[in-house]
Amino acid sequence: MALLEVRDLTVVFERKGEQPFTAVDHVSFDVEPGQTVGLVGESGCGKSVTSLAVMGLLPKRGARVSGTVSYEGVNLLSLSDKEMRDRRGRDLGMVFQDPLSSLNPVIPIGVQVTEVLERHRDMPRKKAMVEAADLLDKVGIPDPNRRLSEYPHQLSGGMRQRALIAIALACRPRLLIADEPTTALDVTIQAQILALLKELVQDLGTALVMITHDLGVVAGLCDEVNVLYGGRVVEKAQRHELFAQPRHPYTHGLLASIPRLDAPRGEKLHPIRGSVADNIPWDHGCAFAPRCPNALDVCVERTPEQEDLGAGRLLRCHNPVRPTVPEEVSA
Amino acid sequence: MVTPTRKKDRIDALAASSAEPDAGVSLAASAWRTLRRSPVFLTGAVIIGLFVLISLLAPWLAPQDPSDPMLIDQVVKARNEIPQPQDGHPLGGDLQGRDFFSRVLVGSQQTLIVGVLATLIGLAGGLTLGTLAGAFGGWVDSVVMRLVDVMLSLPSLLLAFSISALFARPNQYTVIVAVAVVQIPVFARLLRGSMLAQRHSDHVLAATALGVKPGAIVFRHMLPNSLGPVIVQSTLVLATAIIDAAALSFLGLGNPDDRIPEWGQMLGDVQNVFDTHPHLAAWPAGCIIVVALGFTLMGETLREALDPKSRR
16 A cells, blocks of 8 residues: 555635636545655646645635545545644645745744644754754754754745755655745755755655656656646656656657757757647546647547556557657667 | 956855845844934934933923922912913913923823823734634634724724713723724734735745644744734824823813823813913923824834835
8 A cells, every 4th residue: 555545636626606627637646655756747737736635735615625635544635624733744744835935934943843843743842952953954954053043034045945844854754745846946956955855755765746847856856757737647657758758748748848958059949839728628628639739639529538558657648649769768 | 367366266255245144134124224224213213212211200300299289379369370480380380380391291101101001902902803803714804804894984083082981980091991992993904914914825834734733823923924014003003092092181081180290181271271371282282293293203114114015
């Protein structure tokens, strides 16, 4: 049994007098201990909503969540508010996108780290402070004892994200969800943070759900990748297979759109045409069809079913990209 | 062409400058830097400083006992004539022959007490209601805010009159209560607004994701981040409270015991002799205006300095 099993997770946002909007549609994935699973897709594809649903952080009113999210066999969606609160921070940790706004600006870093230790591990303040310094040291913050008494605005963006990772990992959760943890950082710091996450995940054996739109992050970190489009998983594959042979035209488009240093001069970039606004509902076809270079008539007539291609590979497409010849793979 | 060493020096200098600790970037520190150079703020601060100093030292500064009708002989002898300025009585006496200068000085005490206490009580009430509304939301929010709306729908001075008229025996404390209650809805509304904004902030979501209990979320994460506008408002409310309290006393809704001087009441007492002795009205009225102006100047500049949107 996997550590986290998400089955048919569906999130529908409802507002009085408006069409309900299905942000996440029957999404299923497993996370094994020590494994890193990526949820990839562009803005609005439902990646963040998926993570919030797993953490039980969606508002009670307006969001209808169905399916199951089992953590060590317990369905998190069926837990009471209090039970869920006890698990957050202890069993499940989360790192958010914007490190500046995710720290409380009026409280010193030290108090924010010890808060979670006092809450879940019943540590007295003094002992928690020692542990907090240790944690900051572990995530590579120099001079941790001085930093403990500093306020978030006195730390750089990278430092703040390190501090947030320290807070999220303070109680050694077995699962860490990172929601675009590097998006707000500049490129050199991004690399450091990713290296740090990779190292911590390996050292602590933490399972990591990595939410990102950046395929570079996926390539460096994830074992398994779920590509989301319009709230559904359109392709799921091991990292190497996905990069070597993307089968879904959307995944293919994402990979092809990355600018390459070895491309001939003057070669144009390959964007995916259109935008998310062109999506059609999944009810009678493929949401990606209006933007898809491979679209056939059937794509707007019938919803593509999820096919199992073997070796843990899933695909939802009527007309997938043909597997390419191996020598192009090595490039 | 820059030689390698000079280039290196420049880079080092650049690195050193950017590595400077960014102390002073915090809102409070930057606000202080702005305020220190603002003549308007300094004017307000000097006025308030003098006012507080005078009211604290009034018992020693006042040359005479403000409740002693020591010049009553002159009043009686001259058929209700008001004593002129004379030796030991720089502003003369009032209608009852008490030393007017001492009364003006000691009157500052009542103003300070009423202003500060009314603001604090109003702040406490407003914080309670605003926290309830902002933290719980839903029907609690609706009930609290409708109550606040009802209070705001009445002109504040009229509401203060009605409240102090409710007391059978008015004294100096009923004035404070009446003025304080009027300030509650202002604080409550202000705090609720910033609490609601905090509720949807990233750091509150992050704290929730750590399993922090709701009580700690409200009091450690939401409330401290919402207090800024409320604190600024309280300096402005001090001015309003002082004016409202003076108005209540002027109309006789204040402390009936006139042995303790109070500026609003002094103003009310001299209504009939105002045309012949304008100085009896000018002094207390001027004091009220100057003190209220001082608090307003301070409050306004404080608000501007602390408003992140107006920061350059």
